[in-house]
Amino acid sequence: MLFDMDLGGHHGSYIQHLIEYWYKQELRGSLEIVVRPEFLQIHSDPVKLAAEYQLSNIQFTVITQDEAKTLNAGRSSLDRFTRNFQRWKLFCKYATQCKATHALHLYFDTCELPLAFGIGAPCPFSGIYFRPTFHYGEFEGYTPSWQDRLQQFKEKIILTRVLQHPQLTTLFCLDPFAVKQFDRFHTQVNVVHLADPVQLEDRSGIAPAQLQSQLGIAPNRQILLLFGALSRRKGIDELLDAISLLPTDMCSQICLLLVGGTNAVEQARIQAQVAQVCQTHPVQIVEHYDFVPEDHVSVYFQLADIVLTPYQRHVGMSGILLLAAVAGKPVLSSDYGLMGELVRRYQLGLAVDTTSPIEIAKALSRCLVDIPATLGDRSQMQIFVEQNSIDRYASTIFQNLDRQIDRTSIEIGAK
Numbered sequence: 001m002l003f004d005m006d007l008g009g010h011h012g013s014y015i016q017h018l019i020e021y022w023y024k025q026e027l028r029g030s031l032e033i034v035v036r037p038e039f040l041q042i043h044s045d046p047v048k049l050a051a052e053y054q055l056s057n058i059q060f061t062v063i064t065q066d067e068a069k070t071l072n073a074g075r076s077s078l079d080r081f082t083r084n085f086q087r088w089k090l091f092c093k094y095a096t097q098c099k100a101t102h103a104l105h106l107y108f109d110t111c112e113l114p115l116a117f118g119i120g121a122p123c124p125f126s127g128i129y130f131r132p133t134f135h136y137g138e139f140e141g142y143t144p145s146w147q148d149r150l151q152q153f154k155e156k157i158i159l160t161r162v163l164q165h166p167q168l169t170t171l172f173c174l175d176p177f178a179v180k181q182f183d184r185f186h187t188q189v190n191v192v193h194l195a196d197p198v199q200l201e202d203r204s205g206i207a208p209a210q211l212q213s214q215l216g217i218a219p220n221r222q223i224l225l226l227f228g229a230l231s232r233r234k235g236i237d238e239l240l241d242a243i244s245l246l247p248t249d250m251c252s253q254i255c256l257l258l259v260g261g262t263n264a265v266e267q268a269r270i271q272a273q274v275a276q277v278c279q280t281h282p283v284q285i286v287e288h289y290d291f292v293p294e295d296h297v298s299v300y301f302q303l304a305d306i307v308l309t310p311y312q313r314h315v316g317m318s319g320i321l322l323l324a325a326v327a328g329k330p331v332l333s334s335d336y337g338l339m340g341e342l343v344r345r346y347q348l349g350l351a352v353d354t355t356s357p358i359e360i361a362k363a364l365s366r367c368l369v370d371i372p373a374t375l376g377d378r379s380q381m382q383i384f385v386e387q388n389s390i391d392r393y394a395s396t397i398f399q400n401l402d403r404q405i406d407r408t409s410i411e412i413g414a415k
Helices: 011-025 044-053 065-070 077-097 108-116 146-162 179-185 208-215 236-245 264-280 294-303 319-326 337-345 357-369 378-386 390-414
Strands: 031-035 058-062 103-105 125-129 168-173 190-193 222-227 254-259 284-288 306-309 331-334 349-352
Touching: 011 031, 011 044, 011 058, 011 294, 011 390, 031 077, 044 058, 065 077, 077 103, 077 108, 103 108, 108 125, 108 146, 108 168, 168 179, 168 390, 179 190, 190 390, 208 294, 222 294, 222 357, 236 254, 236 264, 236 357, 254 294, 264 284, 294 319, 306 319, 319 331, 319 337, 319 378, 331 337, 331 357, 337 349, 349 357
Parallel strands: 031 058, 103 125, 125 168, 168 190, 222 254, 222 306, 254 284, 306 331, 331 349
Antiparallel strands: none
16 A cells, blocks of 8 residues: 655655556556545546556545545644644554555655554555654754754654554665664664656657747746745745845846745735835746646756755755756755755755855856856766666665565464
């Protein structure tokens, strides 16, 4: 069983790649994919793909609307605490319902608390761990705040409990630098690095010049792309403040392209900020507040000169770094945590303190003065991309799970 209660971003493509691999490798057994009702509309591609393959051993199971509502309620710490236990309850319910011999939680971070309390499951299980931070002290120039120190302290305590859970078999970790650090927990759980899969080929059928025309982007401007769910944590406020600090001649060279979904309140807030900046500075800002189909994503990166990831102390991996690397485009990124470390190690572009509009403005100035092709190292970008191939992602998951399922079968047979 695959279990994923989240929407947007990578959630559709992660499942789609596993379906494709299952079909091509003609894997044995059956695959039950448990999702929310909205998944069928927001991520229709993997659903259509499963139907196209006409395999009776791949099935989507949708939780009820009432169950989905319990996952939406509230944003407080108590609400999140309750929601994590509710997710685990659903995980166990559907693992029982589909008689799973093994279950993979595609967002393991949300079930750490129930597991730390020792709550069991109907079958052995594994998970994808997105946001470890306990090892960030190993990174160059890392200066933790007291909040960071508290978070890492809590994380170590919880992981110490979780990694002793008798039914947890494999932990797939998206942070390659964290994997070796798990040895300190003295766990029998198999911890392996998992590639963050990236689509290499463009399947949109749209040329970058055609997209530029459709979006009304003025010629002879440097296109700065901010792509993905548009929210405060993506650094939009700091970015717009930074643009306001640039001299007029530099603003006249910029087209800021904002692409991604958001809620109505956040969209209205961003639009008001954009209007204010455009009234006082000759910058062009093109807004596209909508979900972009998977097949059309890459053309936006081909169109861009610079890809922006000014996230605010973001924890974990970002697929945007990979999409930029595939297109051979440099990033202007946060220097914090895993993202900053990846930008530095693979020479993906510029890594700066993106909590500071002044620092972002300095980096933007450099991007406008330097030729974008001179920022970053294309050969290192290619290495980064190859390490995160779709095949590596899917094969790592299924090969490890097959070994665990076979081992479980042998143990049951011996008993």
